[in-house]
Amino acid sequence: MTKFRIKREVLNSAEERLLTFQQREDTGVLATEAEEEEVSEEEEEENELESGIVIARNISLKNYLDYRNGETRFTVDTRLLDGKVIIYEAPLSIHGAVAGEFTTRMRFWHNNLVACGERDVIIGVRSVSRPDGSIQPDDLPKPAPGRGCDLDDWPYPTVVIEVGVSEGLASLHSLTSRYFSMRTTIRIYLAVKIFGRRRDVTRAMVAFLYQRLNQGLPILPIVIKSFGTAPLHHNTVKFFRNRNIPDRAITGFGRNAAPPCNGPNIPDYQINIPAAEIFRGSPTGVPPNLVAGFNLDLYWLQRVALLYN
Secondary structure (H helix, E strand, C coil), X not given: CCCCXXXXXXXXXXXXXXXXXXXXXXXXXXXXXXXXXXXXXXXXCCCHHHHCEEEECCCCHHHHHHHHHHCCCCCCEEEEECCEEEEEECCCHHHHHHHHHHHHHHHHHCCCEEEECCCCEEEECCEEECCCEEEEECCCCCCCCCCCCCCCCCCCCCEEEEEECCCCHHHHHHHHHHHCCCCCCCCEEEEEEEEEECCCXXXXXXXXXXXXXXXXXXXXXXXXXXXXXXXXXXXXXXXXXXXXXXXXXXXECCCCCCCCCCCCCCHHHEEEECHHHHCCCCCCCCCHHHCCCEEEEHHHHHHHHCCCC
């Protein structure tokens, strides 16, 4: 196997490209707004940077994890997919703020949940990711040796969240089959895409939730909600439509006369996460007072996202 080492100049170059792309994405949204109705119904290819930059191939899981865990100066987010090392995001404060808001509110809902920031989650023989946040009951049994979510054989989380800024919709969507692979016991995957600010300082955001229901493919989101201060771009709606999502299932701001997401407790901006999935595998099961599940109010994610450029 190829010995895995990343030169500092490679990391710096990738970070610069992704940060530049984030700014270019802002300009691109503005440039295409007036042309929205002229966009072809054929789906446009995702910019290569939205799927990440491949910097190494044929890397073993152990080789990658040994290096990744020993390196403390990473300024970019990386994951290993089928032996390929991919730099996919230049993390900004917005990533940790949005993911942290989500996990903090889940912990407040039930304080016996374990909330983690970025940590290794093995998703295949030569694949490992670091979700922006994860949740699990604190009493999950230790898995059999070699079946845990990391090299220390921690139990898999039941809920993971990914926040994409550089990372595009297709990349976020593609992680579903990996997070719900036969290797893992993850039950819920929440993806949040935050688009660049527009010239009027508004910002489109979309949350889409996946639930492990079966091993059949394709796995489609069960909830899609626009919750920013700008409506979704035509191409974003088209992305979901092209995956056989009914138009009526794409809800939230700018969709079907929904009210703006400008305060807490607005029914259009609530996402219910089933308690049975959050506590799946817990010997004590679902606490009797929590059987209705966790209601995520997207207003609070929007609020922290808008604090950052």
